[in-house]
Amino acid sequence: MEKAGVQGKTMKEYLAIVDEIAGKYADAPGSVIPVLQQVQARIGYLPIDVIERISHSLGVPPSRVYGVASFYSQFRFNPVGKYIVKICHGTACHVQGAGAITAAICDELGVEDGGTTEDGMFTVDSVSCIGCCSLAPVIMIGDDTFGRLTPAEARKVVREYGK
Amino acid sequence: MATSGVIAEITVGLSSCGIAAGARDVYETFQQKLEGRGIDVELKRTGCVGMCYREPLVDVVVPGLGKTTYGGVTTEYVERIIEEHVVGGKPIEEWLVHLEGRELPDDAYLAPQERIVLRNAGSIDPESIDDYVDTGGYDALATVLKSMSPDEVISVIKDSGLRGRGGAGFPTGVKWGLASQQPGDVKYVIVNADEGDPGAFMDRSILEGDPHSVLEGLVIAAYAIGANEGYFYVRAEYPLAIKRLEIAIADATERGFLGSDILGSGFGFKVKIKEGAGAFVCGEETALIASIEGQRGMPKLRPPYPAAKGLWGKPTNINNVETYANIAWIISNGAEAYASYGTETSKGTKVFALAGKIVRGGLVEVPMGIRLRDIIFEIGGGVPEGRTFKAVQLGGPSGGCIPEEFIDILVDYESVTKTGAIMGSGGMVVMDDSTCMVDIARFFLNFTQDESCGKCTFCRVGTKRMLEILERICAGEGQEGDIELLEELGEKIVSSSLCGLGQSAPNPVLTTIKYFRDEYEAHIQEKRCPALACKALLTYEVVAENCIGCTLCTKACPVGAVSGEKKEVHTIDNDLCTGCDACRQVCRFDAITVR
Numbered sequence: 074m075e076k077a078g079v080q081g082k083t084m085k086e087y088l089a090i091v092d093e094i095a096g097k098y099a100d101a102p103g104s105v106i107p108v109l110q111q112v113q114a115r116i117g118y119l120p121i122d123v124i125e126r127i128s129h130s131l132g133v134p135p136s137r138v139y140g141v142a143s144f145y146s147q148f149r150f151n152p153v154g155k156y157i158v159k160i161c162h163g164t165a166c167h168v169q170g171a172g173a174i175t176a177a178i179c180d181e182l183g184v185e186d187g188g189t190t191e192d193g194m195f196t197v198d199s200v201s202c203i204g205c206c207s208l209a210p211v212i213m214i215g216d217d218t219f220g221r222l223t224p225a226e227a228r229k230v231v232r233e234y235g236k
Numbered sequence: 237m238a239t240s241g242v243i244a245e246i247t248v249g250l251s252s253c254g255i256a257a258g259a260r261d262v263y264e265t266f267q268q269k270l271e272g273r274g275i276d277v278e279l280k281r282t283g284c285v286g287m288c289y290r291e292p293l294v295d296v297v298v299p300g301l302g303k304t305t306y307g308g309v310t311t312e313y314v315e316r317i318i319e320e321h322v323v324g325g326k327p328i329e330e331w332l333v334h335l336e337g338r339e340l341p342d343d344a345y346l347a348p349q350e351r352i353v354l355r356n357a358g359s360i361d362p363e364s365i366d367d368y369v370d371t372g373g374y375d376a377l378a379t380v381l382k383s384m385s386p387d388e389v390i391s392v393i394k395d396s397g398l399r400g401r402g403g404a405g406f407p408t409g410v411k412w413g414l415a416s417q418q419p420g421d422v423k424y425v426i427v428n429a430d431e432g433d434p435g436a437f438m439d440r441s442i443l444e445g446d447p448h449s450v451l452e453g454l455v456i457a458a459y460a461i462g463a464n465e466g467y468f469y470v471r472a473e474y475p476l477a478i479k480r481l482e483i484a485i486a487d488a489t490e491r492g493f494l495g496s497d498i499l500g501s502g503f504g505f506k507v508k509i510k511e512g513a514g515a516f517v518c519g520e521e522t523a524l525i526a527s528i529e530g531q532r533g534m535p536k537l538r539p540p541y542p543a544a545k546g547l548w549g550k551p552t553n554i555n556n557v558e559t560y561a562n563i564a565w566i567i568s569n570g571a572e573a574y575a576s577y578g579t580e581t582s583k584g585t586k587v588f589a590l591a592g593k594i595v596r597g598g599l600v601e602v603p604m605g606i607r608l609r610d611i612i613f614e615i616g617g618g619v620p621e622g623r624t625f626k627a628v629q630l631g632g633p634s635g636g637c638i639p640e641e642f643i644d645i646l647v648d649y650e651s652v653t654k655t656g657a658i659m660g661s662g663g664m665v666v667m668d669d670s671t672c673m674v675d676i677a678r679f680f681l682n683f684t685q686d687e688s689c690g691k692c693t694f695c696r697v698g699t700k701r702m703l704e705i706l707e708r709i710c711a712g713e714g715q716e717g718d719i720e721l722l723e724e725l726g727e728k729i730v731s732s733s734l735c736g737l738g739q740s741a742p743n744p745v746l747t748t749i750k751y752f753r754d755e756y757e758a759h760i761q762e763k764r765c766p767a768l769a770c771k772a773l774l775t776y777e778v779v780a781e782n783c784i785g786c787t788l789c790t791k792a793c794p795v796g797a798v799s800g801e802k803k804e805v806h807t808i809d810n811d812l813c814t815g816c817d818a819c820r821q822v823c824r825f826d827a828i829t830v831r
Contacts, residue, residue, distance in 0.1 A: 106513055204431065207590070
């Protein structure tokens with residue numbers, strides 16, 4: 074489960090988080106992905122120093138840790154906003170107008186798809202199917218899902234979170 | 237009926253789609269309103285009943301009335317349901333979806349279904365092991381451990397004719413047999429819950445609605461092949477499924493259905509959950525194994541198959557969620573009962589996720605061999621009024637679009653494959669005359685191009701080139717020869733890719749060219765999109781005789797492309813127009829046309 078980033082922490086605190094999580098996995102095979110997932114869940118993204126610390130803690134070359142992290146779409150290398158607005162672009166959402174939803178939300182927040190608002194409140198992220206196809210088009214903010222949206226309703230949902 | 241002391245049961249469907257439609261608020265409102273009301277009502281939760289189009293759904297059972305289902309329930313309904321139905325004993329007619337002993341329009345959705353995988357969907361609390369056990373859950377496991385040898389289990393599954401429900405359709409019993417014959421003490425079983433096909437949500441619903449049925453099937457598989465360790469590989473995008481699975485595993489361990497000595501049989505099995513990290517290719521079994529091992533999820537050449545050399549180099553059996561959810565039912569009811577459903581080569585039932593331009597979208601389980609038309613029109617109610625059916629997309633990015641001329645085919649593995657589509661995992665996205673088939677092909681190619689792991693050149697580069705061609709066709713810049721180039725590239729990618737992703741990536745393009753070539757030609761030669769979906773090809777115009785100059789459209793246009801004074805005919809500057817359709821939607825006088 075992804076939570077938005079913890080704001081205002083120092084790199085030293087980030088590294089302490091890495092040590093705490095990686096410590097539980099030392100010597101466990103196949104631990105790179107769970108460690109990356111848990112670290113990102115706490116920090117919000119994976120800065121390069123954090124990748125290096127994970128590499129050091131698990132005894133895996135940094136190239137491999139970065140190679141794995143960059144392969145999977147879940148991992149981010151830049152800070153994200155307090156809320157991540159995931160706009161579903163599965164088949165059903167596509168045929169029901171997900172493109173217009175993305176355009177409306179980007180316009181409302183004044184960011185490009187994939188970008189983060191200047192105030193650090195929102196990151197807009199077009200994602201692949203989140204499996205709520207019969208409620209298409211769908212967006213997710215945190216763990217909350219909103220379905221059967223029109224562009225105007227999508228703007229309203231985002232506005233509510235901004236308050 | 238008395239105003240107090242009524243024994244009633246109210247059940248709210250709390251799956252992801254129900255929650256998205258507002259079911260959690262409904263559940264909490266029931267909690268609040270029932271508190272201190274002085275009536276004896278049991279408030280329960282359940283998973284997805286499959287009628288996603290009517291969510292949120294609430295079941296009410298009061299003595300003497302039978303089960304009543306309400307659809308589209310909002311928090312405002314709660315008070316009336318309690319007062320009129322529970323206390324007053326009178327169902328509220330206008331919200332009825334289902335009432336025992338009464339014929340209602342929504343019955344058409346449920347009546348033709350045969351529910352094996354979804355046997356408990358929408359009736360049990362997925363977070364209660366007692367509910368599952370009360371329906372006969374874990375009886376099959378007990379039977380297997382007490383009275384059957386691993387070979388006997390495998391032969392029952394073989395006889396049932398069950399084939400892998402993840403898409404490829406390999407016979408499950410044969411797969412188990414291969415893994416069981418491998419020498420060695422360490423073997424693994426894996427549940428592939430990396431449901432990545434856009435438009436598919438069967439596995440999510442099963443895990444959210446009845447996680448124990450999958451777990452029981454997995455333990456039986458483990459016993460059959462001789463594995464003591466297993467994994468659920470679940471998409472991280474399914475947080476509720478993961479949560480309910482965690483509860484199921486903890487409860488099953490406590491009850492002795494998992495652990496070092498299951499039900500005193502001496503057989504031990506433990507299971508872990510691995511969260512996927514977002515890579516479609518990990519639905520391919522060798523890529524999935526690489527991902528569990530902590531590597532990039534890139535497929536390997538087979539053979540060796542995972543049955544011989546899988547996770548950590550050990551014999552491994554992988555099946556998808558739906559496949560495992562069938563197992564306990566087959567053991568309890570017998571291979572023959574299962575094989576009595578379906579066709580010669582495709583036995584049993586199949587769960588489909590109906591979505592897109594359809595009146596009744598949701599989860600349906602039907603016997604194999606049912607007519608495609610019956611699923612879409614009888615169960616799903618066809619396309620929305622005023623629209624015409626164009627095609628149905630089966631099998632997601634690996635599948636294809638089946639046009640109306642094949643709507644009467646019988647749904648089994650072989651018949652679907654003959655159309656150029658595939659059965660796939662069960663996603664069924666319906667398209668009508670407002671869906672552009674070139675745009676759909678572009679959509680899928682965009683997906684597979686993005687998800688290609690990059691190992692094979694044809695898949696990595698070829699899909700990119702195909703996508704560029706499709707993008708330019710949709711942008712009105714298509715050239716003579718583009719269709720032939722797409723066909724040639726498509727065939728090469730199919731023949732030169734290692735795994736299923738590349739081998740099937742061109743399918744959505746090839747099938748749409750095969751059945752809807754005229755739409756491609758209209759885009760390329762006439763620079764026209766017949767479905768009015770490709771924005772770059774649309775021209776908006778004001779119908780002068782209808783326009784009264786109300787200025788609504790000038791205000792609605794986000795880019796200032798519509799101009800005109802009050803009470804004068806407006807004009808649209810198509811150089812500025814982005815085709816967002818806002819002007820046409822606000823116009824009350826049919827004064828804006830698009831072509």
